[in-house]
Amino acid sequence: MRSAPVILHLDLDAFFTAVEQLHKPSLRGKPVVVGGVGGRGVVATASYEARVFGIRSAMPTAEARRRCPNAAYLYPRFPAYRDCSLAVMALVREVTPLVEQVSIDEAYLDLTPTHPGAGADEVAAVAEGLRARIRATTGLTASIGAGTSKLVAKIHSDLAKPDGLALVPAGEEAARLAPMSVRAIPGVGPATAARLAVHGVGTVGRLAELGADEAVRLLGRAHGTQLHAFALGLDEREVVTERAAKSVSAETTFDVDVTDRVRLGRHLRELAERVGERLRKDGLSGRTVVLKVRRHDFSTLTRSTTLDQPTDDVALVVQHAGRLLAGLDVADGLRLLGVGVSGLSLYTQPDLLDGLLDAPEPPVRAAAGDEGGEEFVRPDAGGGAASQIAGEAEPEVTLAEGPAPAGTPTWRAGQDVTHAEHGAGWVQGSGVGRVTVRFEGPHTEVGRIRTFAADDPALAPAEPPVWHAQAEAEAGPG
């Protein structure tokens, strides 16, 4: 446990509706609801003016309309929210590089790197400074919780809302948490709260008194252990800057239940196309295809099948998901259809791979700076990268300007990661100043390049300079 409250949790207040009110002054001071506006829509965010009427997130929009017919009901504009989020997160990263963005409107910060030895007063000043800059540059208000752990920071950003700061001095965690409802703990939802209530546990303090063994008996091994530790104010989770995606999915709820298999098939293809698009954009492929359906009675089923090889091929996803769907009874109607891919790995493109492996070695020139004209990075110039693999493995590869060898796959401008592993291969792109080469596991075949969407002309670099790099490395000892 840290000895000072250097972990912050920042949460933008009523984010979606705040952006709408920012962009449209006539909405300011008025009840605004952002969410699904169709017959089966639910509320994503209600402005504070709308919350006065009892409107809450996840409430059916129909119910919200009953409570406040005069509110503005808006369909979400995610691109606008993403832009605002990027602006805020840029300010956040000026405070510390140790930022874990957990959603479009939330992030944890660890101030240790930039404010070593900071006490509560300094942390409070940093947090207030950040809140002020967010307001001044974006017009949005943020609430911040500060404590010695993610848990305490998270719980207190909620208590600070709206537009506030709540800081818990080191040593006061358990006492602060004890009187709170167990529902204040992240991970305690309706089901867990109900199970605890049966045993007379309603507060965090009572959960702490219960003891770890009893908590495990009631809630299962993982959940029980974790929640009991939380109840004592114990939380050793680190702030981590990057987490790899584990699945990609798309789903849709129909306005009216669907029984027609032809229509379902069309929706299935659309959903698979969305999944495929995202897989390729992120340079991923997955081995398990998952079909999800929700029936007329709201019961949910999933069916999955695991392939021999990871794929991002829409046709293949459609084929397997379609087979899974064919095995289900849809006579009573489906209200939701979803398709997903899990078991993700960094993407390989077999045809490109073959071409590359069969192709003659690309010309190797002097390392950057040695000669005029085209400059390629010499494979051994990346030797530093290879030597880092055995460690934690995100070596950077220097880029050189100039044309890359024929057949070199392209990554999308602005996409900050390309992948090569355990071998050499060329990559190129534009608009990005550096390439990070990421290595997975000790297991992959030599010579594989994992990347890109080279077959998509829309992704080809339009503007010079065109960069290329040779990513070169060897397997570490594992």
Next chain:
DNA sequence: TCTGGGGTCCTAGGACCC
């Protein structure tokens, strides 16, 4: 009131292997 869409993590049983 009648329940979105995108995710994560956990549990449990069965298959399979050693």
Next chain:
DNA sequence: TCTGGGGTCCTAGGACCC
């Protein structure tokens, strides 16, 4: 020949979060 136990993978479902 029969039996046991542990580990891993796969599948399905459920709780939870924003």
